Amino acid sequence: MAKKKVFVSYDHSEDLRYKDILRAWDANDNFDFEFDQRSPNVAIDSTQASAIKSALTTKMKEADYLLVIVGAKSASSKWMNWEISRAKESDTKLRLAAVKIVSTNTLPSGLSAVGSAAIATSFEHDKIITALNAANNSY
Template sequence: MAKKKVFISFDYDEDKSYYYLMKAWDANSNFEFVFSDYTSKEINSDDVATVKRALSRKIGNATYTLVIIGKYANKEHEDSEEIGYTNWQNYEVAKSVERGNKLVGVKIKSTYSAPTEMIGVGTSWASRFTQDKIIAALNEAK
């Protein structure tokens, strides 16, 4: 069975430990997690246009987008006007929808609010942040 190509969207400053956990899960033969930290620091640029191009390319190479939803998923980024969205996660979700990626969300805590761009776009949900629940949600994604 071929691996799924999954773009991971997360808040690097606040939720990178979950990224590292997902990276460890990459050994699972059912999925190919397409990883990048998705921040201007990791793309080695603070230029919004450069970051947008890099993110769009990474999103375009995936067929799924998994959004790790932390406490600050809707916190306004200082460059939100130039980004065109509240923050980078909302940009990533909007681009994923635009490119036709299957969208899966998983909240770190059930009380956290999903990025606004995830509302009403056919998101599939993992009920908990566990490997089994995330894999099941990816397999069921529409």
């Protein structure tokens, strides 16, 4: 079975440890997807943002899925909202899935429309895989 190519979107200042857990799971041969991660450490409206957006877009176009790690501050992350919006564009059109670190965390606005993403309500391997398998790109 081919591994799923997943682009992971997360709040780099708050939720890095969850990306690290995914990386550890990905090192296991039994894990069924691989992912790319980038860490934009500049403001989305800075002069350097266009180069980062271009690099992120290239990586997104190599993926089939966008997995959004939904932490406490994700809904207000400009970068995460940009990544979600970019993932929905016709030249990218990724399947959308999200995993809430805590079930009460608020989804970023691009994922909050009913049916726009498959949601895992806790950060567990099986629940994330189930959400990815249910993900679609009909938003």
